[in-house]
Amino acid sequence: MSSLRGRRDPRTGRVFGFQSETQRHNFMIGRARFCDGPNRLMPTCTAVTRSGEPCKAARMRGRSTCFRHGGSPKAKKTRLTAAYFSGDADRIQRAEMRLERNRLCMLWSHDPSRPGKTIVLMPDDEEICRAWASQQDFRLDTLDQDLPAFSDALRWLWARKSRGLVSEEDMTAKLARLRNRILEASVALDHSR
Numbered sequence: 001m002s003s004l005r006g007r008r009d010p011r012t013g014r015v016f017g018f019q020s021e022t023q024r025h026n027f028m029i030g031r032a033r034f035c036d037g038p039n040r041l042m043p044t045c046t047a048v049t050r051s052g053e054p055c056k057a058a059r060m061r062g063r064s065t066c067f068r069h070g071g072s073p074k075a076k077k078t079r080l081t082a083a084y085f086s087g088d089a090d091r092i093q094r095a096e097m098r099l100e101r102n103r104l105c106m107l108w109s110h111d112p113s114r115p116g117k118t119i120v121l122m123p124d125d126e127e128i129c130r131a132w133a134s135q136q137d138f139r140l141d142t143l144d145q146d147l148p149a150f151s152d153a154l155r156w157l158w159a160r161k162s163r164g165l166v167s168e169e170d171m172t173a174k175l176a177r178l179r180n181r182i183l184e185a186s187v188a189l190d191h192s193r
Contacts (some may be wrong), residue, residue: 014133045069112149119155129158136175143182150182 006012007016018024045055057066065071082094101118108114121129133140133154144150157174160166166174 010171063188112147115148
């Protein structure tokens with residue numbers, strides 16, 4: 001089989017692959033500045049979290065903070081309105097999904113037993129996620145029924161881990177926090193019944 005390296009795409013005129021090791025090296029350096037992995041060089045949010053640690057999220061383009069620390073709800077509504085006025089269907093859909101996800105997360109902060117999902121995995125990914133969750137001693141079936149907020153959080157953790165966006169030590173800390181939150185919520189749920 002012939003390599004595509006050095007050949008041009010007849011439709012776009014772009015050249016396939018890297019033309020030299022220098023180009024590849026420069027690409028990897030630039031990629032490290034903008035990737036969202038544990039070793040990223042991308043600028044992070046300047047806000048301080050409730051625990052007193054600096055926020056680890058990436059900054060919004062042209063801002064010094066991430067989306068979570070980006071300002072008032074009015075500013076976020078303005079972004080949604082701007083998406084509608086742009087007429088770009090993709091941008092509108094993303095803005096609506098973000099609004100719905102934020103609404104559901106707010107409801108979950110008061111009652112994690114409320115039904116809902118903010119992430120839907122492909123069937124193959126769902127199977128892999130369930131296997132990973134059982135290795136971590138989580139039962140997704142039970143969480144889906146009793147505490148959907150935490151099953152959703154677990155799926156997001158798996159999705160970020162599977163893409164290499166979370167370091168092992170961060171993942172360990174996040175899983176420990178999630179276990180504690182599940183324990184607290186299940187105790188509160190038992191007392192309310």
